[in-house]
Amino acid sequence: MKYKGKGNIREHIMEMSHLASKLKALKLEISDDFLVHLVLLSLPAQFNQFKVSYNCQKDKWTLNELISFCVQEEERMKQETTESAHFASTSKGKGKRKRKEAATKGLVQKKQHLGNDQKKKESGPPKCFLCQEPSHLKPDCPKYHAWRVKKGIIRALVCFEVNLVSVPRNTWWIDSGATTHISVSMQGCLNYRKPNDVERYIYVGDGKHVEVKAIGTFRLLLDTGFYLDFQDTCIVPSFRRNLVSVSKLDKSGYYCSFGNGEFSLSLNSNVIGTGSLTYCDKLYMLDIVTSYNETLHVDSRGTERKLNNENSATIWHKRLGHISKMRIDRLVSDGVLSNLNFTDLKICVECIKGKQTKTKRLDATRSSDVLELIHTDTCGPFPSASWNGQQYFISFIDDYSRYGYLYLIHEKSQSLEVFKSFKLEVENQLNKKIKCVRSDRGGEYYGRYDGSGEQRPGPFAKFLEECGIVPQYTMPGWPSMNGVSERRNITLKDMVRSMISHSTLPEPLWGEALKTATYILNRVPTKAAVKTPYELWTGKKPCLTHLRIWGCPAEARPYRPNEKKLDSKTVSSYFIGYSERSRGYKFYDPATKSIFETGTATFFEDVEFGGRNKVRDIVFEEESISIPTVTFDNTQINVPVGEKVIQEPQQDNVIHSPVHNEQPQQPQLRRSTRERRSAIPSDFHVYLQENEEPDGMIENDPINFSQAMQSSNSQNWIDAMNEEYKSMQDNKVWDLVLLPEGTKPIGCKWIFKTKRDSKGNVERHKARLVAKGYTQKEGIDFKETFLQFQQKTLLG
Incomplete structure (x- = not known):
């Protein structure tokens, strides 16, 4: 579909975008780049120059950018054909400008940007338009300068911007109508001074004047690696862009070239700077990196010029892909490079951006007493639920003693409820208060993210605030800041994997193995403390004589009030842990698939029940x-x-x-x-x-x-x-048969x-x-007895 001028350009592009959406619904998807290409093909001949500008661009536009640029181009074509975006003038009337052009008509241009010299015939010596003296022109007339000083008018002329678009403040724009360099801020200024009476104001194209705050020197690092200094640059905060004066560059011996949307700045036949034409406001922007205090000076009185030094360590650092100084030293010592000047090698911002790593973790400050700091973390979910259906566990570890508590939970939302129980128990037993709790920024601790993307304090954080407990949260993406809990989780999971692998018990018993591992860690030495956690927590030395191998076979005698006199007193079972509230053991009965506790048992720890020879495999391989x-x-x-x-x-x-x-x-x-x-x-x-x-x-x-x-x-x-x-x-x-239902x-x-x-x-x-x-019970398993036999006489 072609744009025939009906309606505006925005409606035309939106209609084509709507058609592309319909095709996408029919599984005929059109990419954004191809859609932009189709829109450009649909534009009439009036947009040919606009199409050429797009083809010269390195970066492709999105559909939204294309709409914005097309609307601007449409508005431009509706305006007058004369250029109204930028112009320079020193007077309000057209007649004065014509008289000025007539007065300067005899001047010979020193340099032309296109490289063509134009010779004009002179009909005699030029005369000053003001005093009619033949020895000079009006710009050099003493009377004219005296009049300007009296009026307080600066010698500089700049452009006046009509079309207002968003302009980054750290960009510099090429301006052929400005007679001096302009900066909108003090950023990057090497030195500055106050303007004198002659430099106090700048006249713009509409006849108005703006105030100059200061005169300073600025340094630019061009993308080609050269440095460029602008001296006597006017600092005007009321301006919207930084301007580079072409005439001032020309007076300093530089050659400026424009063409095909590209700008180049040359010195002694060497291209030292480039720029490109922007399509949003039709201006040339200078390609720079940042401002640096290096050398390459440009001013109206003469320019000190210096190209790159081949012995500069900074240049070679960038040429070699930002390698370290130590590796450059090796190249010099090996004779690959000549001696370099390392005095100019300073901090490289690009290296920081590309190689920044996390700072080294500082040594932690240990607590001096129990309950001063509690480490906590939630781990899960596990692939299979525990015996009681839990898929998570939460741990609480005292920083001073490293004594730990562990709870199995179904959901992370139970963290607060479990912490309340833990808090009541430990504070009552030790007669002390919890002072700090360190955790990660998980939702169960810190809070959930709301619709605005901000993390709000949750119930856990509010409860800590109510109790006067100071929370300590890790930085986002820094789990190592909660290293005690993270390391404890890894240790517990490693122990559980080893214990279950050595045993013959089903995997859902990982919860009991986890409790047993915590029970053991509380009673064995740790590198973080001089004594065992149990001794620091209770003040007593731990006793390890009652410990048994987790998962070993055992003959345990449970409490059975209905036990008959001839019943077996023991149950063949497996040891799975220690009773939490009693002095006894916990056992798993594979026959009834139940867990019971008892204090009377005989353990068979010398039996090899792991590896290939597993007794319990016989129970489950019935077929x-x-x-x-x-x-x-x-x-x-x-x-x-x-x-x-x-x-x-x-x-x-x-x-x-x-x-x-x-x-x-x-x-x-x-x-x-x-x-x-x-x-x-x-x-x-x-x-x-x-x-x-x-x-x-x-x-x-x-x-x-x-x-x-x-x-x-x-x-x-x-x-x-x-x-x-x-x-x-x-x-x-x-004979192997299937078991009938209900039997x-x-x-x-x-x-x-x-x-x-x-x-x-x-x-x-x-x-x-x-x-x-x-x-078997009569009436349940059988209803009558039957003995099958035949007499021998019947067989004959």
């Missing part, structure tokens, strides 16, 4: 028929996995009623006897085992798998179990018996795997 290798006391056993053989006795190991099978009644009586003997303390069993040979005592048969593995005949029992398992496989005793599977257990001859000598060890039919 597998492979025979994994299990290690107990440096012995190996091939245990069947097709049935729940090993772990089921943890819940109930005693037969309450006889089973109707072909076995004699004597073994059941012996089992009843063995159950009664299990009530004897475990240390007495150890005593009997240690004194078996000297006293000639006979070891009783074990009543469960754990006792069989701890007995002196453990290898014999392992061989017996392998023999029983092989026999059952050969006879195809079982409960019947467990099984091992029966161990030592076969002896008439003299009491051991003949063999027998192990039998039997089903626990006594666990």
